[in-house]
Amino acid sequence: MAVLFFHTMRYKQADPEHPDNDRFVLSKGHAAPILYAVWVELGSIAESDLLNLRKIHCDLEGHPTPRLPFVDVATGSLGQGLGAACGMAYTGKYFDRASYRVFCLLGDGEASEGSVWEALAFASHYDLDNLVAIFDVNRLGQSGTAPLEHCVDVYEKRCQAFGWNTFLVDGHDVEALCRAFWKATQVKDKPTALIAKTFKGRGIPNVEDAENWHGKPMPKDSADGIVKLIESQIQTSRNLTPKPPVEDSPRVSISDIKMTSLPAYKLGDKVATREACGLALAKLGHTHKRVIVLDGDTKNSTFSEIFKKEHPKRFIECFVAEQNMVSVALGCATRGRTVAFVSTFAAFLTRAFDQIRMGAISQANINFVGSHCGVSIGEDGPSQMALEDLAMFRSIPTCTVFYPSDAVSTEHAVYLAANTKGMCFIRTSRPKTAVIYTSQENFVIGQAKVIRHSADDKVTVIGAGVTLHEALVAADRLSQEGIFIRVIDPFTIKPLDAATILSSAKATGGRIITVEDHYREGGIGEAVCAAVSREPDIVVHQLAVTEVPRSGTPSELLDMFGISARRIIAAVKDTLMKMN
Numbered sequence: 001m002a003v004l005f006f007h008t009m010r011y012k013q014a015d016p017e018h019p020d021n022d023r024f025v026l027s028k029g030h031a032a033p034i035l036y037a038v039w040v041e042l043g044s045i046a047e048s049d050l051l052n053l054r055k056i057h058c059d060l061e062g063h064p065t066p067r068l069p070f071v072d073v074a075t076g077s078l079g080q081g082l083g084a085a086c087g088m089a090y091t092g093k094y095f096d097r098a099s100y101r102v103f104c105l106l107g108d109g110e111a112s113e114g115s116v117w118e119a120l121a122f123a124s125h126y127d128l129d130n131l132v133a134i135f136d137v138n139r140l141g142q143s144g145t146a147p148l149e150h151c152v153d154v155y156e157k158r159c160q161a162f163g164w165n166t167f168l169v170d171g172h173d174v175e176a177l178c179r180a181f182w183k184a185t186q187v188k189d190k191p192t193a194l195i196a197k198t199f200k201g202r203g204i205p206n207v208e209d210a211e212n213w214h215g216k217p218m219p220k221d222s223a224d225g226i227v228k229l230i231e232s233q234i235q236t237s238r239n240l241t242p243k244p245p246v247e248d249s250p251r252v253s254i255s256d257i258k259m260t261s262l263p264a265y266k267l268g269d270k271v272a273t274r275e276a277c278g279l280a281l282a283k284l285g286h287t288h289k290r291v292i293v294l295d296g297d298t299k300n301s302t303f304s305e306i307f308k309k310e311h312p313k314r315f316i317e318c319f320v321a322e323q324n325m326v327s328v329a330l331g332c333a334t335r336g337r338t339v340a341f342v343s344t345f346a347a348f349l350t351r352a353f354d355q356i357r358m359g360a361i362s363q364a365n366i367n368f369v370g371s372h373c374g375v376s377i378g379e380d381g382p383s384q385m386a387l388e389d390l391a392m393f394r395s396i397p398t399c400t401v402f403y404p405s406d407a408v409s410t411e412h413a414v415y416l417a418a419n420t421k422g423m424c425f426i427r428t429s430r431p432k433t434a435v436i437y438t439s440q441e442n443f444v445i446g447q448a449k450v451i452r453h454s455a456d457d458k459v460t461v462i463g464a465g466v467t468l469h470e471a472l473v474a475a476d477r478l479s480q481e482g483i484f485i486r487v488i489d490p491f492t493i494k495p496l497d498a499a500t501i502l503s504s505a506k507a508t509g510g511r512i513i514t515v516e517d518h519y520r521e522g523g524i525g526e527a528v529c530a531a532v533s534r535e536p537d538i539v540v541h542q543l544a545v546t547e548v549p550r551s552g553t554p555s556e557l558l559d560m561f562g563i564s565a566r567r568i569i570a571a572v573k574d575t576l577m578k579m580n
Helices: 002-008 029-041 047-052 081-095 114-125 152-161 174-185 220-233 273-287 305-310 322-336 346-361 389-394 407-418 466-479 498-507 524-532 554-560 565-579
Strands: 023-026 102-107 131-137 165-170 192-197 270-272 291-295 315-317 339-345 366-371 399-402 423-427 432-434 449-452 457-463 484-489 492-494 511-519 539-545
Touching: 002 029, 002 102, 002 174, 023 029, 023 081, 029 047, 081 102, 081 114, 081 131, 081 322, 114 131, 114 322, 131 152, 152 165, 152 192, 165 174, 174 192, 270 273, 273 291, 273 305, 273 339, 273 366, 273 407, 291 305, 291 322, 305 315, 322 339, 322 346, 322 366, 339 346, 339 407, 346 366, 346 389, 346 423, 389 399, 389 423, 389 492, 389 511, 399 407, 407 423, 432 466, 449 466, 457 466, 457 498, 457 524, 457 565, 466 484, 466 511, 466 554, 466 565, 484 498, 492 524, 498 511, 498 524, 511 524, 511 565, 524 539, 539 565, 554 565
Parallel strands: 023 102, 102 131, 131 192, 165 192, 291 315, 291 339, 339 366, 366 423, 399 423, 457 484, 457 511, 511 539
Antiparallel strands: 270 432, 399 492, 449 484
């Protein structure tokens, strides 16, 4: 850390968020105190603040978060820092085309995480020669030894097998570290890994290389002596000033991204929302040069290939490595350098939920597009069907959840997401459905659309995506029997338009039916229940997928799992019978 911050890295210590600064990611976030100590030495933190470490009124938390201006991404859930560093390095090399470099310090314990090796593969594939990973091989994990202990040659061989340039160094030898970091600057078209052999508690009697010290404070009677020992080893107290950065990053603004033209769809056109999303992303890319799209080898199914065709230099193929893809997007989005959209099957995003929640802790602006939701994808079967995704993204405090039901609303969702602070999730469907909105229709986050209504409505039916269209079919059939229902398209599931739902419920005798291509837990039904929970005389009947589905045609599956037009009609009649 001393060599990095006071010899190697170039940055403005008074402006830690400056776009030209070298970046540093402490992937082993539990080592946060050493990072805070660095910034005390730099004068950005008062030494007395260290005494408030981990206290509720202090931003020096147990693991670093961007509440501190010198922290770009939150770390502490291990194995994720290198992926974020990859995103920063990719942005620096290919988008900013700037001189800043990216350094990531990892622990040997977290090298057991598969996401670390996903990141290693990504970095070498894209020739990220502005990236340096430092493996702190200290032999010890949290509860015992790391699997390879001090076998630094094995770490080196593995990194080399992944296409990295490597240096083996004594992590306690300052001059060796200085030389290795300088040599890394001379390497072209390869990232560099420094495998540093270290010892926990180096030079401290009864502590060096000893187990059972992870996360434990020193007893005061021994701590005082250890502090004196360390102070006696300090050879100089002169202030060191970091080198200034090369100021060659372009100035970037990603605010107020405009929709330059109205959606070009006609009422009744049959368009899958996944395709409309791909078209909207390509259109957005022409609007702003900092819009980027990342995909995990599903671009021909998510239609992000349209963006790739029109903006090839701003499309990042992350291959089948969803955890790393999310971390790379996080890194790309830091310091407001890009507007990042992550695109894959919604089911596959569940694999990266930890990365997603860490993105929220990082106060990131990332947009997720999850396609192939629900049983309506048909024959591919349950492994491909996203039935938990709404619950997952609704649980993220900073996340806006869009569920567009036609091509027009999908295009609006994309533009709204690009301009929304925090994380966004856009849920798209595989089947082609009719365009139900005109190109002049306006959409607002948190405002639902009442699609069908009359003075004679008896039940409010709320659906989204494919099930909204099933609800409209049900409404037409019921009207032929003299039964009228109100149909609502929520557009955003979070925030939910509680006011529209409540007013509609009161106008229809307190009767609500929700219908969703999702499991009951955490979906639209539970969101609506929460919205009306304090209101008397309102009953919510939930239609949702209640068991693990199977392969079949979309229409067969919608009916089998209780969310087809026929099943909505039956639920409406049952509700009227029970509540009359």
